[in-house]
Amino acid sequence: MTAPHPHGASRAKPSAERAARRLRTLARKWGYLVSTTAYLPYTPDEIEQELSILVGWLFEAVASDPQGVEEAAAAGGRLVELRCVGPESLRRSMEVLGKGLLREPELRGVAKLAERVVLVLGALSSGYSEALREDIQKRQEGLSRALLKVEQETRRKQVLTRAQFEEVFAGSATGVAITDLDGRVLRVNAALAKTLNRTPAELAARTLFEFVHPDDVDVLREGYADLLSGRLHRLRAGRRLVGRDGEPMWATFVAAVVRDAIGEAQQLITLVDDDTEVALLQRRLSHQALHDVLTGLPNRQFFGTRLENALREADQARGVTLFHLDLDGFSLITGGLGQDLGDKLLRGVAAKLKLVFEDENALIARLGGDEFGVVVQNGEDTPDVGSLVRRINHELAEPEYVDGTHGVALSASIGVVHRPPRDTAPAELLRASDLTLRRAQRAGNQWGLFDRELDRRDRHEFGLAASMAGAWENGDVEIVYRVLVDLAAEDEPAAIEARLRWTHPAEGELSHETCVRLAGETGLALPLGTWLLRTAAEHLTAAGIEVPLVVELGPHQAADPDLVGEVRAVLADTGLPPQRLRPGFPATTLLAETGDAVDNLKVLAEIGIPAEIHDFGAAGDVTFLADLPIRTVRIASSVVSRRSHPLVERSLASLIEVAHLAGAKVAVAGVETREQSAWWREHGADYASGPAFADLPDGLPSC
Structure with missing residues (x-):
């Protein structure tokens, strides 16, 4: 990093080694003072080495004849190159160099020393100022070019972003609405217009809330208010839309606030997905998951859920009655006449059970295979258990001509749990009815009523059987x-x-x-x-x-x-x-x-x-x-x-x-x-x- 002599060759050194040491001392002092005025990306030894050279140039400039102002100007330019450009760098340099050169013993014999020192320092200041001006100009030009490049890139990105937005806005299958802060429509895309069965022109200047189901408007407004207040960053909610024909349509709303550069809310953007078909499919799948496909009756899972509600909602004095049915000899029917005929019989059983309990507050379910369950919320006119059992088997005993030639009659073994405690768990209640049914079948009875002591004995027996393998x-x-x-x-x-x-x-x-x-x-x-x-x-x-x-x-x-x-x-x-x-x-x-x-x-x-x-x-x-x-x-x-x-x-x-x-x-x-x-x-x-x-x-x- 050492700078060459401005003339390309060194001049004569001071004659004495002592003078050289004094000049190095001056350079060290100069370096210390300058380093306090600006950040210098060099070590103290590197600064001292550079400034020692510049002190030598200045010494020769003062001592030479004719006087070497060019060396002094070059020394000023070199100071700028070394980044000694703090607010106080030049003043501190002038002070320390002026005093140091005037006190240098080797220069005392020079005629008009003070004038020479002033001229040399003036040349130093001039070279410093010129170099600093050129450096600033160069930096400004570089900054201007950088700013211009940034501006051009920003404009390019703005154009690209706008084009991307327009493409997404126009081509999206999801409905998009841009509204003011009150919900008034500024722009809508074709997808939203199609969902609402209107043209974009028909939607313009109207509020988005006009197309929302009246029962959902207030809730949606509250959501938008939370967005504008900052309580929500993004709103996502399922709401109903109303089309031209007045039919409600399920839709998912996703809304966010569009803000300007200083964070002020300017607009609202809302994405609207038409979920009508999805909602219908979900309801269909939910029905299939909770109902038996063959008979259309609730399945065991749904029945268990409703059992809990029935226990809780039933009259405290009369309670509920659970009937657990198992068709007698049904496997013989399917084995002899075929599974298709068996399926028809099961659908017939479902219809007959609905007929038996049509006047009761009852839920009928197919629990699996040829098993059915009925829970009755007993009322004032509900028949006694024996009467209902007789009605069931009377209806089942009516022959059903499922294929035009075979008249098949059925009977069922039935386990009955009458008025169980309200806090009984549904799974526990179903297990009790199943054990009662199996006990009646083992005894050869048509039906059996839940007996707590027999139930305890059977559960104990089954527990022993289950642990026997271990x-x-x-x-x-x-x-x-x-x-x-x-x-x-x-x-x-x-x-x-x-x-x-x-x-x-x-x-x-x-x-x-x-x-x-x-x-x-x-x-x-x-x-x-x-x-x-x-x-x-x-x-x-x-x-x-x-x-x-x-x-x-x-x-x-x-x-x-x-x-x-x-x-x-x-x-x-x-x-x-x-x-x-x-x-x-x-x-x-x-x-x-x-x-x-x-x-x-x-x-x-x-x-x-x-x-x-x-x-x-x-x-x-x-x-x-x-x-x-x-x-x-x-x-x-x-x-x-x-x-x-x-x-x-x-x-x-x-x-x-x-x-x-x-x-x-x-x-x-x-x-x-x-x-x-x-x-x-x-x-x-x-x-x-x-x-x-x-x-x-x-x-x-x-x-």
């Missing part, structure tokens, strides 16, 4: 054994029976019968039954026990088409001989119409596996003994428990005699004492099990 996985469900003794052979073990036991943390030990019943409720019957069969076979084989293994089959397992395959696999994997396995078939499964259990029993007999019949005598039919290869029958526990009754005792004698005539042995379970054992021996029983015979082979847990 208990089995955790090892709480285990296999125990009981011995079956031969009553004619001094109570010698004749077989070992495997049974289930569930040790529940709250309920205690749950019996085999309870486990089988609960497993049948949740689809656990087949895997649990297979596990019982396989594990028991493994235990007996490992323990080296030679007596037969008795395994009582549940109803689902006895009729399972894969039962024979499962038994074959167990025998093959465990090595248990076929003649030592005695599966027990419930008598009721052998009487079923499908005959799957009978087929399984016959096939097992063919491969050398002797089967038993359990619950013998409870089904009311013993004729199948003549047709099935039965080796043993077990008297039903319901008969055993009442053996001392004279009529039951005579029936027992007949059962035992029939079994013996068929070539089968007779077994009884639940024998608790030796006296009972003797009683059964006297009455012809062959085998017995129960607490009276507790001894088991080592290694097997007892019941």
Whole structure:
């Protein structure tokens, strides 16, 4: 950054090194004073170096003959180049240089020193001023060019922005209105005119509020007032427009304030989207989401919502009544006559239910499949529950000729919850009605009324069934054994029976019968039954026990088409001989119409596996003994428990005699004492099990 000498070559230095040091001291002082008057983008050493050169030029200008004013003027220009252009920079420079040059010992011999110093400083000032003027002029020219460029760019952008706005305004499918602050229309595009079924000229000079539905005008005005006051930055609201034909149209308004450069509101711009078709579609979709497509009735979701309202709005003294219907044998109808006919029947059921409850404040819904729900807000003239149930089934019993040839009549099982508490949750109420319906179906009744105690019992039972799978996985469900003794052979073990036991943390030990019943409720019957069969076979084989293994089959397992395959696999994997396995078939499964259990029993007999019949005598039919290869029958526990009754005792004698005539042995379970054992021996029983015979082979847990 060091400047060259203005003449291109250096002149003679002061003769003495001492003079050079004084000049550097002067330059340092000059640099310090100048740096306090302007910002200099250099370090102090760089400033001192530059100013030392300029001091040398000035020293030579004073000392030279003729006097070198050109060096002084060049030094002034160099000060401007170094940006020493603060308001006080030149004055401070003149002061420090004037004093310094006049006091310089090497210049004391120069004639007319003061005049020379004044001339040199004048030349310095002149060079400084000229250079500063040129610099300012150059900067102004650059600024003018920049301002001109900015102005041109701004105009170009304004033209482009205006063109873009016009294109969007004219071509937008969304309606656009520019209004004054009172809502008077200044401009509208073709889309808004089309939405309102008017021409842009017809809309000009009218207020936008004239085309808004009267019920929505005040709310829209309040929104615009909030915009103008600054409480809202942008207004977005759904409102109704009114077209030329007077029909309301749903639209979405999006409005904002157009302000000038100082922030004053000048206009309002409003975008208007015609949502009429969207609103219709939304209502249609909402209806479809809350109504059954086939019957047009409310669906379960809508019904649950309305249940809550019905409970809250009903008369406190009379309350509501909930009817939960399940069509009887409907799957047989669809299976035999087809799904299309079934759909027609469901539509007919919906119409008949509307007829039954047309005089009541009632809501009818299709809850799913062939289930319907009706909630009635009871009034003074509402019939009693029994009358309404009879009306329902009377209407359903009227044959409906859905295809011109088949007259199909229906009936329904009905669960009724009458006057539930007002604070009952809808989901809880529906669950109660469903449990009541299922309880009526299990009992073979046409309808049932909600009973709190029975409901509590059923829920408890279902809760146990739901938790059984987890208990089995955790090892709480285990296999125990009981011995079956031969009553004619001094109570010698004749077989070992495997049974289930569930040790529940709250309920205690749950019996085999309870486990089988609960497993049948949740689809656990087949895997649990297979596990019982396989594990028991493994235990007996490992323990080296030679007596037969008795395994009582549940109803689902006895009729399972894969039962024979499962038994074959167990025998093959465990090595248990076929003649030592005695599966027990419930008598009721052998009487079923499908005959799957009978087929399984016959096939097992063919491969050398002797089967038993359990619950013998409870089904009311013993004729199948003549047709099935039965080796043993077990008297039903319901008969055993009442053996001392004279009529039951005579029936027992007949059962035992029939079994013996068929070539089968007779077994009884639940024998608790030796006296009972003797009683059964006297009455012809062959085998017995129960607490009276507790001894088991080592290694097997007892019941």
